[in-house]
Amino acid sequence: MTAAQTRPDRSSTGGRGGPADRRLPDGFRVLLDRRTRLLDGGAALLGGAPPRLVHLSATARALLPPPGRPLVVTGPTARALARTLLDAGLANPLPAAVPAVGPGEVTVVVPVKDRPLDRLLAALAGTGVAGPIVVDDGSADPGPLRRAVRAAGGTVLRHDTPRGPAAARNAGLAAARTPFVVFLDSDVVPEPGWLPPLLAHLADPAVGLVAPRIVALDPGDGGGPRGAVGRYEAVRSSLDLGPDPALIVPRSRVAYVPSAAMLVRRDAVGDPAFDPAMHVAEDVDLVLRLHAAGWAMRFEPASRVAHDHRTRPGEWLRRKAFYGTGAAPLAQRHPGAVPPVVLSPWTAAVCLLLLAQRRGATAAAAVVTAAATERLSRRLTRLEHPRRSAALLTALGLSGALWQSASALTRHFWPLAAAGCLVSARMRRAVVAAALAEGLADWWRHRDRDPRVRTGLPAHLLAHRLDDLAYGAGLWRGALAHRTTAPLRPSGPRTRR
Incomplete structure (x- = not known):
C-alpha cells in the first residue's frame, strides 16, 4: 500500500504524548466518507481532512469494498488500510452494536454558575454513568443546586469565587475516578440515546476525544425554536457542526468541537485538560x-445534545463577538493553526485578479488557472487521466478559495473592507457581491439542518451578516488587546510530511 499516512502537525505547543497503541481490533468496520471520490476506478482516493489525493496499491484496491459497503478489519493488511483511511479522514468508523466501553466507565462533569440543572440531571438519569460531578463555580446561592445534585446521586464541588469554566472542568476531571469523562455544560440537555454512539468510537485506541452534534433545544411546546435569531441559530449555530461524521482536524471542515459536550479519554487529555487562563476558545486549544x-478525534452526529441557544439579539451579538476574541490567543499559542483563509499562491493570485475588477483580469485569472492545472497534471502521471484529475482538483481548489475569500471579506476583514468602500467603487461592488453570493450559498447549505424550522433567505442573510460583523469585531478587538496580527494573517497549504 502506497497511501500516504497522516502525520500529526506538531508545530503547536502543549501536546501530550500520543496513543501507545493504534491497532484497530478485528471486526472493526469503516465506511468511505460520502465526500470521498474514487479516481481511476479506485486507484486513488480524493478527499479527507484536509483534502488530499491518496494513491492505493493493487493490494489495497483489492481489499477496498464497493462504495456503500464497509471495510472490515480481518487481518494485518485490512487493519493497515483501515487505519490509513481513518487517519486521512477518507473514511469514518461504523459503530459496533455493543460499545467497547460501558457507561459505568464514564463520569459526567458539569461546570455551573447560578443556573438550575433539573433538565440536565433528568436527562442523565438511567444512562448508567457514574454519579455526575457538578462543579459550582461561585454561585451566589449554592443550596438549591447542592440539594438537586445530591438527590440525583451526584457530587458537588465548589469554588467560593468564580474561576471560569476551564478551571471548573479541570476540578471535576481531577475528582473523577473513571478512565473516560464527559464534559457537559449546564445549558445542554442530552437527547435519548446520546451516549452509546460516543462510546462506540473508543474501540479505536487512537481516539482521545469524541464529540456529539449540538442542536437547538426545543422550547418545550414541540414547535421548534422561535424568533428570527432562534430560527437562525437552529440551522446555523457555530456549535452545530452538521449532520455528517468527521475526523476533527485543524484547518478542515470540522476543525474544532465545543466543550459544551465532549467525551475524552483521560490518558489523552491529562490533568489539567483545559488551560484555566483561557476563558474563551479553551476547547479549541x-x-x-x-x-x-497525535491523538485522533471524532465528531459523531448520531449522538445529539440540545443546547439552549442565546436568542435575544443583544446577548447573541455579544456572544458572537466574545467568540471572536479567542482567535488572537489561539493564533499566538498555535502559530498557523487558525488562519482566516488558507490559499495556495495560484488561488490567491486568481482571487486578487478577480477582486481587482480590471480589464483583462478575468482572462488573466483563467490563464493562471490553466497554468496551475497543467503544472498539477505533471505531478499526477500515476493516474490514467492526469489532466482530467488535475482539472477536477483545480476546480475544487478554486471554488473553495473563492468561498473562503468572500467569507473573509465580510467576516474577518470587514473593517478593512468597510474602509475601502469609502474610497473605492470597485471595493463596494466586491463587498456587495461577496455578501450576497456567500450569504445565498450559506442559506442554501444550511436551510434544512433543522426540520422544525424554516428560515427565509432575507432573514437568514441579515442574521448571517450580523453574525459575521459581531465575530469580526471581536476578532479585531482581541488582536488589538494581544497586540498581534497573527489571527489576521492568511496562510498557505501545509506540506504533508
Whole structure:
C-alpha cells in the first residue's frame, strides 16, 4: 500500500504524548466518507481532512469494498488500510452494536454558575454513568443546586469565587475516578440515546476525544425554536457542526468541537485538560494540543445534545463577538493553526485578479488557472487521466478559495473592507457581491439542518451578516488587546510530511 499516512502537525505547543497503541481490533468496520471520490476506478482516493489525493496499491484496491459497503478489519493488511483511511479522514468508523466501553466507565462533569440543572440531571438519569460531578463555580446561592445534585446521586464541588469554566472542568476531571469523562455544560440537555454512539468510537485506541452534534433545544411546546435569531441559530449555530461524521482536524471542515459536550479519554487529555487562563476558545486549544500530540478525534452526529441557544439579539451579538476574541490567543499559542483563509499562491493570485475588477483580469485569472492545472497534471502521471484529475482538483481548489475569500471579506476583514468602500467603487461592488453570493450559498447549505424550522433567505442573510460583523469585531478587538496580527494573517497549504 502506497497511501500516504497522516502525520500529526506538531508545530503547536502543549501536546501530550500520543496513543501507545493504534491497532484497530478485528471486526472493526469503516465506511468511505460520502465526500470521498474514487479516481481511476479506485486507484486513488480524493478527499479527507484536509483534502488530499491518496494513491492505493493493487493490494489495497483489492481489499477496498464497493462504495456503500464497509471495510472490515480481518487481518494485518485490512487493519493497515483501515487505519490509513481513518487517519486521512477518507473514511469514518461504523459503530459496533455493543460499545467497547460501558457507561459505568464514564463520569459526567458539569461546570455551573447560578443556573438550575433539573433538565440536565433528568436527562442523565438511567444512562448508567457514574454519579455526575457538578462543579459550582461561585454561585451566589449554592443550596438549591447542592440539594438537586445530591438527590440525583451526584457530587458537588465548589469554588467560593468564580474561576471560569476551564478551571471548573479541570476540578471535576481531577475528582473523577473513571478512565473516560464527559464534559457537559449546564445549558445542554442530552437527547435519548446520546451516549452509546460516543462510546462506540473508543474501540479505536487512537481516539482521545469524541464529540456529539449540538442542536437547538426545543422550547418545550414541540414547535421548534422561535424568533428570527432562534430560527437562525437552529440551522446555523457555530456549535452545530452538521449532520455528517468527521475526523476533527485543524484547518478542515470540522476543525474544532465545543466543550459544551465532549467525551475524552483521560490518558489523552491529562490533568489539567483545559488551560484555566483561557476563558474563551479553551476547547479549541485542547483540540489543537491533542492533534499535535497525535491523538485522533471524532465528531459523531448520531449522538445529539440540545443546547439552549442565546436568542435575544443583544446577548447573541455579544456572544458572537466574545467568540471572536479567542482567535488572537489561539493564533499566538498555535502559530498557523487558525488562519482566516488558507490559499495556495495560484488561488490567491486568481482571487486578487478577480477582486481587482480590471480589464483583462478575468482572462488573466483563467490563464493562471490553466497554468496551475497543467503544472498539477505533471505531478499526477500515476493516474490514467492526469489532466482530467488535475482539472477536477483545480476546480475544487478554486471554488473553495473563492468561498473562503468572500467569507473573509465580510467576516474577518470587514473593517478593512468597510474602509475601502469609502474610497473605492470597485471595493463596494466586491463587498456587495461577496455578501450576497456567500450569504445565498450559506442559506442554501444550511436551510434544512433543522426540520422544525424554516428560515427565509432575507432573514437568514441579515442574521448571517450580523453574525459575521459581531465575530469580526471581536476578532479585531482581541488582536488589538494581544497586540498581534497573527489571527489576521492568511496562510498557505501545509506540506504533508
